[in-house]
Amino acid sequence: MAKKTNISTKYSPIEKERLQQELAKLSDEELIFRFQDGDLLAFDEIVKRYKNQLFNFVFRFLGEYADSEDIVQETFLRVFRKRRAYRKVAKFSTWIYTIAGNLAKTELRRRKKRNVFPLSTLGYEDRDYEISDESLSPETRTNTHMYEEIIQREIQALSPKFREVIILRDIQELSYEEISKIIKVPLGTVKSRVNRARLKLQARLKFLLDNK
Amino acid sequence: MINCERFTSLITDYLDDNLDKQQKAEFKNHLQSCKECAAVFERVNSLQQHLKKLPSVKTSPVFDIVLKNRLRRELVKNTTWNLFENPWIKISVIGLSAAAIFLIAFFSLYYPSISSKQQQGFSSTVSNFQTFTDRADSTNLSQQQVEEKIYFVIEEIPADLFMSERQHFDLLFSTNAHSDSTFSSLGQIKQPAYTKSLVTVTF
Incomplete structure (x- = not known):
């Protein structure tokens, strides 16, 4: 029989603060196990730890603020629903990044069906494609420098498989081993894919990188 | 000696310090002798620094509120569903369903043929x-x-x-x-x- 989840969140402010401080010292894995036992404050701590880094990952992958935020929300909802599916065999970060990555890729496929891309003859998986100007939100335009915007655009112009690894490695700074587990490809493939992604991106950003 | 293609394939391994002594020496030799490859190497190196420096985007201020609302709905749904995790409620529901099915079957099948x-x-x-x-x-x-x-x-x-x-x-x-x-x-x-x-x- 499945364990009953205690959904009570009624703590006094002092008690809540004390518990939050206690939870902040725990590892991700300890938090998810506490959440599996019904501790909703542990889930709050997970959200606190991961919301921005997942948002950064998804935003760099999709390049669209609202959709990315929605995907991160959906990621946490999935963690909430599927909390009992998590087992100690994997790192929690690997598990949550896999969920977010899969949702982001699904969104990309959905967009691809919806949008008409200029280079329609190019394949989805193996070739780069151009993205429309509308993909960068006004918020992004005002909140980032020009070169950051250019880099962001060029990252998105990479095919998803290269984009994913370069974001995970060079922006999120995850280890090759963890990337290998998240995207479920062998370690050697991850390394060579990161190298190829860097080569592609440096070629696209030649004008910017040579001038700085 | 390594060629340009081999050189570019080793850039990441060189930057991650994953090459053995001989490979590292060959890599460095090619780097000094090939201007084009040296430029590629510089750009890759610079790119890494740029990517690391990209500002970390943050969720909107309403993110937590929206998530909490979605979770609240999820909890209500979950609580209703959890009722069925109680074995007594589950048995009662199954028993009542079986009784209802039996009665329906009895009245619809038995009486016409009595x-x-x-x-x-x-x-x-x-x-x-x-x-x-x-x-x-x-x-x-x-x-x-x-x-x-x-x-x-x-x-x-x-x-x-x-x-x-x-x-x-x-x-x-x-x-x-x-x-x-x-x-x-x-x-x-x-x-x-x-x-x-x-x-x-x-x-």
């Missing part, structure tokens, strides 16, 4: 009765023996289905059994349409 079952069960009894009365005539049994056997035959009527009819049958028999009627008259059974009075036995 008259045919009555017909079948009662025909069998009547048939036995007739066989017995024929035999009673030919074997000259005493009245007491006939009564015993008649009761035996009556016993065969399914009590649950034919209780009222059986009582009626018993009443008729007990009223008439002590008359001076002949054994052959016992066999005169009328079987009218299956109304409330299912059977009438005349002696």
Whole structure:
């Protein structure tokens, strides 16, 4: 029989603060196990730890603020629903990044069906494609420098498989081993894919990188 | 010596310090001798720094509120669903469902066919009765023996289905059994349409 989840969140402010401080010292894995036992404050701590880094990952992958935020929300909802599916065999970060990555890729496929891309003859998986100007939100335009915007655009112009690894490695700074587990490809493939992604991106950003 | 293609394939390994001594030496030699490859190497190196420096985007201020609302809805849904995790509630729901299915099946299947079952069960009894009365005539049994056997035959009527009819049958028999009627008259059974009075036995 499945364990009953205690959904009570009624703590006094002092008690809540004390518990939050206690939870902040725990590892991700300890938090998810506490959440599996019904501790909703542990889930709050997970959200606190991961919301921005997942948002950064998804935003760099999709390049669209609202959709990315929605995907991160959906990621946490999935963690909430599927909390009992998590087992100690994997790192929690690997598990949550896999969920977010899969949702982001699904969104990309959905967009691809919806949008008409200029280079329609190019394949989805193996070739780069151009993205429309509308993909960068006004918020992004005002909140980032020009070169950051250019880099962001060029990252998105990479095919998803290269984009994913370069974001995970060079922006999120995850280890090759963890990337290998998240995207479920062998370690050697991850390394060579990161190298190829860097080569592609440096070629696209030649004008910017040579001038700085 | 490594060529340009090999050189570019090793850039990441060089930057991650994953090359052995010989590979590292060959890499460095090519780096110094090939301007194009050196430029690529510089750009890759610079790119890494740029990517690391990209500002980390943050969720909107309403992110937590929106998530909490979505989770609240999820919790309500989850709580309702969790009711079924309680074994007693689960058993009760299953039991009630089974009872409801049984009752529906009973009323929809049993009642339309009850008259045919009555017909079948009662025909069998009547048939036995007739066989017995024929035999009673030919074997000259005493009245007491006939009564015993008649009761035996009556016993065969399914009590649950034919209780009222059986009582009626018993009443008729007990009223008439002590008359001076002949054994052959016992066999005169009328079987009218299956109304409330299912059977009438005349002696």
